[in-house]
Amino acid sequence: xxxxxxxxxxxxxxxxxxxxxxxxxxxxxxxxxxxxxxxxxxxxxxxxxxxxxxxxxxxxxxxxxxxxxxxxxxxxxxxxxxxxxxxx
Numbered sequence: 001x002x003x004x005x006x007x008x009x010x011x012x013x014x015x016x017x018x019x020x021x022x023x024x025x026x027x028x029x030x031x032x033x034x035x036x037x038x039x040x041x042x043x044x045x046x047x048x049x050x051x052x053x054x055x056x057x058x059x060x061x062x063x064x065x066x067x068x069x070x071x072x073x074x075x076x077x078x079x080x081x082x083x084x085x086x087x088x
Contacts, residue, residue, distance in 0.1 A: 010024060036077060044082075046082050047084075048080055054074075
């Protein structure tokens with residue numbers, strides 16, 4: 001499922017126009033994005049929790065040059081699904 005499929009579902013279920021459906025999706029995703037950027041957990045009841053996990057500095061070998069490189073601290077988004085999301 002992608003953004004277009006979500007917009008189709010919103011149009012079918014609630015009768016929104018394409019512009020309104022895309023605006024709703026952009027607003028929800030933007031709110032999740034801004035919450036994660038500020039370091040907060042974003043919890044959606046019966047769906048799951050989004051959080052940011054920080055990974056420390058690590059070494060890796062560049063396969064093209066063979067040199068050992070150092071990758072700095074990185075942040076990744078983590079998603080923990082709710083126990084209700086997989087229930088039929």
